[in-house]
Amino acid sequence: MRNLNQDTITQAVIARLSDTPDARLKEVLTCVVQHLHALARELRLTEAELQAGIEFLTAVGKKCSASRQEFVLLADVLGLSTLTVAMNHDKPAGCTEATTFGPFYVPDAQPMASGADLAGDAPGQPCRVRGRVCALDGGPVAAAQVEVWQSDADGRYDVQYEDLPGPRARGVFSTGADGRFQLRSVLASPYPVPEDGPVGQLMRASSGHPWRPAHMHFRISAPGFEILVTQVYRQGDPYLDSDPVYGVRQSLVAPWVPDEQGLYTLDFDFVLQRRAGSEP
Amino acid sequence: MRNLNQDTITQAVIARLSDTPDARLKEVLTCVVQHLHALARELRLTEAELQAGIEFLTAVGKKCSASRQEFVLLADVLGLSTLTVAMNHDKPAGCTEATTFGPFYVPDAQPMASGADLAGDAPGQPCRVRGRVCALDGGPVAAAQVEVWQSDADGRYDVQYEDLPGPRARGVFSTGADGRFQLRSVLASPYPVPEDGPVGQLMRASSGHPWRPAHMHFRISAPGFEILVTQVYRQGDPYLDSDPVYGVRQSLVAPWVPDEQGLYTLDFDFVLQRRAGSEP
Numbered sequence: 208m209r210n211l212n213q214d215t216i217t218q219a220v221i222a223r224l225s226d227t228p229d230a231r232l233k234e235v236l237t238c239v240v241q242h243l244h245a246l247a248r249e250l251r252l253t254e255a256e257l258q259a260g261i262e263f264l265t266a267v268g269k270k271c272s273a274s275r276q277e278f279v280l281l282a283d284v285l286g287l288s289t290l291t292v293a294m295n296h297d298k299p300a301g302c303t304e305a306t307t308f309g310p311f312y313v314p315d316a317q318p319m320a321s322g323a324d325l326a327g328d329a330p331g332q333p334c335r336v337r338g339r340v341c342a343l344d345g346g347p348v349a350a351a352q353v354e355v356w357q358s359d360a361d362g363r364y365d366v367q368y369e370d371l372p373g374p375r376a377r378g379v380f381s382t383g384a385d386g387r388f389q390l391r392s393v394l395a396s397p398y399p400v401p402e403d404g405p406v407g408q409l410m411r412a413s414s415g416h417p418w419r420p421a422h423m424h425f426r427i428s429a430p431g432f433e434i435l436v437t438q439v440y441r442q443g444d445p446y447l448d449s450d451p452v453y454g455v456r457q458s459l460v461a462p463w464v465p466d467e468q469g470l471y472t473l474d475f476d477f478v479l480q481r482r483a484g485s486e487p
Numbered sequence: 488m489r490n491l492n493q494d495t496i497t498q499a500v501i502a503r504l505s506d507t508p509d510a511r512l513k514e515v516l517t518c519v520v521q522h523l524h525a526l527a528r529e530l531r532l533t534e535a536e537l538q539a540g541i542e543f544l545t546a547v548g549k550k551c552s553a554s555r556q557e558f559v560l561l562a563d564v565l566g567l568s569t570l571t572v573a574m575n576h577d578k579p580a581g582c583t584e585a586t587t588f589g590p591f592y593v594p595d596a597q598p599m600a601s602g603a604d605l606a607g608d609a610p611g612q613p614c615r616v617r618g619r620v621c622a623l624d625g626g627p628v629a630a631a632q633v634e635v636w637q638s639d640a641d642g643r644y645d646v647q648y649e650d651l652p653g654p655r656a657r658g659v660f661s662t663g664a665d666g667r668f669q670l671r672s673v674l675a676s677p678y679p680v681p682e683d684g685p686v687g688q689l690m691r692a693s694s695g696h697p698w699r700p701a702h703m704h705f706r707i708s709a710p711g712f713e714i715l716v717t718q719v720y721r722q723g724d725p726y727l728d729s730d731p732v733y734g735v736r737q738s739l740v741a742p743w744v745p746d747e748q749g750l751y752t753l754d755f756d757f758v759l760q761r762r763a764g765s766e767p
Contacts, residue, residue: 208728209735211566213573216733220566223731226694236693238530240565242522247570250518257571261558268548278541278548285520286491286500290527291537293493413516414506448488451503453496455489
């Protein structure tokens with residue numbers, strides 16, 4: 208294994224991996240090495256470019272914190288998140304489609320009472336959301352946990368403010384016996400994917416606008432059902448056809464309808480997929 | 488651009504990159520997206536695996552500091568560093584071969600007088616190094632800057648100690664009019680690639696031992712010549728044929744010869760490649 212050159216190095220690395228005890232890890236690492244080396248060869252990568260790539264990834268890592276996941280954002284803007292979701296959610300027709308998680312999810316959101324105001328003092332036009340969680344046969348899913356998070360009128364999530372005392376515009380609601388939940392909040396706005404980090408810099412250096420269409424995030428779980436991670440997009444948004452993270456699905460676009468007092472209402476039903484072996 | 492699926496997402500991302508102003512950046516990003524998506528498809532990557540990959544890269548980023556480059560180590564153990572060096576140093580026969588930089592290089596090492604002791608109080612058996620820097624025609628290269636860094640008898644670099652007051656076993660020497668330099672130091676030892684970070688964990692989970700053969704790092708620069716980054720490996724080391732970063736070249740293996748008093752001496756000549764357009 209001396210004198211490896213550009214023609215022999217790949218096989219040498221793969222040979223070294225051949226004794227990896229975990230078969231899946233071996234498969235993943237082998238495939239990573241093959242594609243990484245093919246990439247370097249096709250580009251005839253220079254040492255300065257490798258160094259620049261290493262510095263970029265280092266900056267992405269440094270930007271990650273408990274409330275910000277810059278590598279998730281990178282996977283989003285490279286289309287890898289949407290590809291992975293697509294490969295893993297080949298659901299029966301009629302189930303609500305999944306889409307990307309996004310970089311702003313924070314675990315352990317607080318439970319909130321039915322009808323409570325999600326937004327607190329977040330700026331924005333008032334709205335309400337009335338949802339129903341059901342199975343594919345239309346039957347209600349009671350006591351489903353509906354986790355909701357969103358940006359405000361300024362297009363920012365709570366974790367993007369430096370001075371908030373706690374979570375805002377995120378919380379968990381439970382469905383009633385009829386599968387229904389409701390909440391008050393403010394209208395989400397379109398916002399640029401965060402531009403204060405290395406992925407934002409990359410977006411500016413590449414092309415296309417950074418604006419995500421206005422949306423609300425949902426993560427819905429209930430015993431016996433697959434977890435649904437999705438977003439509902441606001442009908443009429445100008446960025447629905449150019450989402451920089453490729454997440455929009457027509458079935459997830461819905462109207463927030465204003466009444467005469469200017470209160471907007473979203474009505475949306477979520478259809479969960481039963482977990483295999485959990486038929487009623 | 489709604490309803491992208493696993494068959495259409497890759498082309499959509501590439502189309503969005505098509506207006507990237509910098510042609511090379513566009514080429515690099517397009518190639519990255521193609522290989523990243525092909526990788527995900529071939530593996531049928533799960534969401535949990537994507538998440539695990541993101542967590543791994545985040546941990547690699549968090550481990551990076553001013554004195555430790557965990558992404559360089561990752562590129563090293565995946566063979567990407569050696570591949571990139573090989574593609575970019577197709578030198579005339581007779582020039583000293585380049586090899587990987589490694590994760591322990593620290594810029595701005597201190598100048599040291601000819602014959603000075605590089606090691607300071609680093610543990611190890613005493614040795615001396617006598618080198619000559621010359622051009623391909625054998626002519627001496629005067630005033631070349633010879634940057635040297637190495638591990639000690641415990642297999643550790645200065646930056647791996649928490650309690651050292653400053654740099655140790657790293658410094659810069661200048662060649663005289665005859666192209667020669669010399670220094671005192673201690674014998675470097677074989678050492679495992681650092682196992683206290685995520686790349687070390689990956690090494691343990693994959694296969695092969697983590698031991699690098701004993702070596703001394705050199706970075707040699709002189710006006711009119713290409714910079715040479717290389718390592719000299721100690722003849723007889725048991726790990727020369729199984730280097731976990733694939734850096735060993737036969738032409739860089741040399742003996743540290745002991746005298747009767749137990750002082751080891753390495754004699755090694757470094758042949759630099761002239762920079763194009765810098766012919767004498």
